[in-house]
Amino acid sequence: GENVEQHPSTLSVQEGDSAVIKCTYSDSASNYFPWYKQELGKRPQLIIDIRSNVGEKKDQRIAVTLNKTAKHFSLHITETQPEDSAVYFCAVHNYGQNFVFGPGTRLSVLP
Amino acid sequence: GAVVSQHPSWVICKSGTSVKIECRSLDFQATTMFWYRQFPKQSLMLMATSNEGSKATYEQGVEKDKFLINHASLTLSTLTVTSAHPEDSSFYICSARPGQGFVNTEAFFGQGTRLTVV
Numbered sequence: 577g578e579n580v581e582q583h584p585s586t587l588s589v590q591e592g593d594s595a596v597i598k599c600t601y602s603d604s605a606s607n608y609f610p611w612y613k614q615e616l617g618k619r620p621q622l623i624i625d626i627r628s629n630v631g632e633k634k635d636q637r638i639a640v641t642l643n644k645t646a647k648h649f650s651l652h653i654t655e656t657q658p659e660d661s662a663v664y665f666c667a668v669h670n671y672g673q674n675f676v677f678g679p680g681t682r683l684s685v686l687p
Numbered sequence: 688g689a690v691v692s693q694h695p696s697w698v699i700c701k702s703g704t705s706v707k708i709e710c711r712s713l714d715f716q717a718t719t720m721f722w723y724r725q726f727p728k729q730s731l732m733l734m735a736t737s738n739e740g741s742k743a744t745y746e747q748g749v750e751k752d753k754f755l756i757n758h759a760s761l762t763l764s765t766l767t768v769t770s771a772h773p774e775d776s777s778f779y780i781c782s783a784r785p786g787q788g789f790v791n792t793e794a795f796f797g798q799g800t801r802l803t804v805v
Contacts, residue, residue, distance in 0.1 A: 619780060619796040620731070665730060674721065675782075675794060679730045 578603040580668050582678030589656050590686050597681045599666035600648040608669040609642060611651045613662045614680075620665060624651070656685045689715045691783045693797025700771055700804055708766045708800045710781030716761035717783035721794065722754075725778040737764050771804045778802075 579602040589595050599609075607628040612620035626633045626640045626649065633640050637656075642649040653660055666678040690713040700706050710720055719738050723731040735751075737743040737758035745751045755767040764783075768775055780799040 617778075617799075617801070619799050621796075674733055674736060676733075677731045682728075 578606065578668055578670070578676040580666065580676050580678045582666055582681055584681060585679065586682045588684045588686060591656060591658060593656055595653045595656055595660070595683055597651045597664055597666070597683070598648060599650070599678050601668045602647065603668070603670060604647060606668045606670045609640070609649045610667050610669070611640060612665045612667065614665060615662045658685050658687055661685045689783070689785060689795045691781065691795045691797045693781055693800055695800055696798055697801040698803070700802070702772055702804055703770055705767055705769045706771055706802060708779055710764045710766070710783065710797050712762045712783045712785070715785040717764070717785060718761065719784040720758055720764040721782045721784070722756060722766050723780045723782070725780060731780060768802065771802070773804045776802055776804045
């Protein structure tokens, strides 16, 4: 089955700096790669996603890049703010199958 | 976006009792619903997948007789934790995948239910 790894597990950055989180996956047939943000005790919220036919997608301060050949994709957050502090999960999906989540990255943005 | 409502948001029960958690899609028909469990500081682990009108498919290691899943309609799935024990205490989250009208890979999450078994 699909194996998803996520690094780093924890990340601390100063407010205004950039944060990058990387996920690798094993199943080359996977074709949908969302990123979720989860605040303590709350449901995961989709923040950005990318499909296998696209290499990069950007939405204001958030971007995702995908390298299908190497089977990894990354979340980029620029100009970080304290409210960006949360746990971020990547997920991998193959049409018709289930989502497989990465283990998560705890991001702390220090004021 | 689509709305998924999960109820209750938290529940405390005595060891040995059963607890039912509901997951409803409010403005779309969910052909597939997923149930996840999340322990503190861990990722979401898929427990089972349910399709309307058919038996749920459980992940390896998940006891189907303990975690009863019923997906009786296109807008409602229920998870019943039977004979709950303290080790069942966790955050349970459902997600629903729409049928028509949405990109077929999108899924939407309920608010989650924090279960504490004492």
